[in-house]
Amino acid sequence: xxxxxxxxSNLNVPRIAVGCMRLDELNEDQQVxxxxxxxxxxxxxxxxxxxxxGGSCETMFAKAFAKTGRNREDxxxxxxxxxxxxxxxxxxxxxxxxxxxxxxxxxxxxYLDVLLLHRPDALMDxxxxxxxxxxxxxxxxxxxFGVSNFNPMQIELLQKYVHQPLLVDQLQFSIVNSWMISExxxxxxPTDGAVMRDGSVLExxxxxxxxxxxxxxxQYGDWEGVFIGNREKFPELNDVLDELAAKYNVTPxxxxxxxxxxxxxxxxxxxxxxxxxxxxxxxxxxxxxxxxSEWYRLYMAAGHRLP
Numbered sequence: 001x002x003x004x005x006x007x008x009s010n011l012n013v014p015r016i017a018v019g020c021m022r023l024d025e026l027n028e029d030q031q032v033x034x035x036x037x038x039x040x041x042x043x044x045x046x047x048x049x050x051x052x053x054g055g056s057c058e059t060m061f062a063k064a065f066a067k068t069g070r071n072r073e074d075x076x077x078x079x080x081x082x083x084x085x086x087x088x089x090x091x092x093x094x095x096x097x098x099x100x101x102x103x104x105x106x107x108x109x110x111y112l113d114v115l116l117l118h119r120p121d122a123l124m125d126x127x128x129x130x131x132x133x134x135x136x137x138x139x140x141x142x143x144x145f146g147v148s149n150f151n152p153m154q155i156e157l158l159q160k161y162v163h164q165p166l167l168v169d170q171l172q173f174s175i176v177n178s179w180m181i182s183e184x185x186x187x188x189x190p191t192d193g194a195v196m197r198d199g200s201v202l203e204x205x206x207x208x209x210x211x212x213x214x215x216x217x218x219q220y221g222d223w224e225g226v227f228i229g230n231r232e233k234f235p236e237l238n239d240v241l242d243e244l245a246a247k248y249n250v251t252p253x254x255x256x257x258x259x260x261x262x263x264x265x266x267x268x269x270x271x272x273x274x275x276x277x278x279x280x281x282x283x284x285x286x287x288x289x290x291x292x293s294e295w296y297r298l299y300m301a302a303g304h305r306l307p
Contacts, residue, residue, distance in 0.1 A: 001042025002286055004266055007167025007211045009144055011113065013076060015261065015286050016279075017045045017213065019272035023057040026274050031064035037276055039074060041283070047213070047270050049080035049118060050103050058106035066108065078114035079103045080148055080170075082121060089121040096132040100141055115142045116170060117158075119149045126161040133162050146170070148213075152204035169205055170213035170270070171198075175237065175259050175302045176220040176227045182304050189307060202265065211266040218256055227302075228252050237301040244294060250284045255298070257285025262295050 002015045018038050026034060038044070048058050058079065065075070081099035082089050100115060115136065117129070136142040146168035147155060159166055173180065180202045182193035205212055220227040220234070227234045228241065229252070241252035248255070260269055271282050290298075300306065 062108035173214040254285035
């Protein structure tokens with residue numbers, strides 16, 4: 001398993017993180033098997049959020065992990081807080097502290113390796129967040145911090161007050177959902193790809209040595225579905241995926257993962273699958289190096305353009 005340092009820390013993590021949002025699709029025996037397989041294959045970084053399954057995914061993980069007989073030190077736990085589903089986002093100090101206590105209780109853990117703020121809160125007082133982070137860090141409940149779905153200025157505002165370095169920004173990214181790439185190509189053009197949606201967040205993260213965690217790496221649109229195998233919407237892209245899969249003797253999923261890993265930044269792919277076969281495909285993609293022409297060909301086959 002290839003590894004990387006997370007942001008500016010000395011925390012060494014696998015290039016693939018295990019997303020636990022769909023853990024409730026497995027029964028307990030399957031969860032134990034899944035966790036054991038992941039750890040045995042170097043996938044020891046587990047990404048949670050307090051809203052996954054309404055908190056049940058964290059509880060299920062804790063019960064299944066206990067049955068593996070492994071030590072807490074064998075794994076890295078990341079979770080996220082700040083979303084009150086369907087109601088609001090909340091970065092108040094008391095809410096963050098209460099959320100982390102709930103996360104730790106459900107995970108049956110004494111600390112998180114990484115805590116992310118899940119989505120930007122328009123009413124955020126960065127001084128309150130800083131107080132919460134200080135308390136969590138000093139009490140040893142959280143060792144590292146980051147954000148999710150933040151733009152550069154939101155990160156700048158928060159980092160001005162927060163004493164701990166923000167290590168990561170978790171962002172949606174795939175061949176199809178790659179506006180973060182297109183805005184850099186179609187600069188100053190009257191095209192949809194030129195729309196600046198995120199403030200050059202990819203370049204910002206690279207300038208500040210923050211890691212990118214990619215969620216929904218095989219999805220398109222706004223949770224509309226998987227593009228792999230969807231020939232109705234993406235016929236040209238699937239033709240190229242199939243062609244390259246045959247060339248490298250891997251699956252189209254591996255090629256789609258390789259496209260992400262080819263981007264020259266500190267990227268950790270969040271794999272949300274709970275299937276061992278699919279995870280093997282993603283690992284194969286991590287170990288595959290697409291050449292420059294193949295990367296660009298996939299990008300354009302997804303419907304993007306080069307000026």
